[in-house]
Amino acid sequence: MYISIRECQFSSYDKQNFLLDYRLVLSISRRGNYxxxxxxxxxxxxxxxxxxxxxxxxxxxxxxxxxxxxx
Structure with missing residues (x-):
């Protein structure tokens, strides 16, 4: 499963660990890439x-x- 969120919102360790715990992959693209x-x-x-x-x-x-x- 992929999640698209701006970098600054998911930079904390707690949030990174949440993604790892639920096997989510952070997907970040350029601004305006729909x-x-x-x-x-x-x-x-x-x-x-x-x-x-x-x-x-x-x-x-x-x-x-x-x-x-x-x-």
Whole structure:
């Protein structure tokens, strides 16, 4: 799994250890390079269009269950 975050945000040891613990690879690109976020943005657009905009939720637990079911 790859995460795209600016360098300054993930420079601390705690955050680096978090990435190692969960086997995440830090991916940092130049400013304005939108390709790193394309997959995540596409997923959230589909989630919003196919699931969230079609329902009315009663509480946050219901939202969490529905999104988990979607994924």
């Amino acid at each position: 390709h790193d976020n394309a997959i995540a943005e596409n997923f959230f657009q589909l989630l919003q269009r196919e699931r969230i905009k079609r329902k009315t939720y009663l509480d946050w637990e219901e939202v969490g269950r529905d999104i988990s079911d979607y994924m």
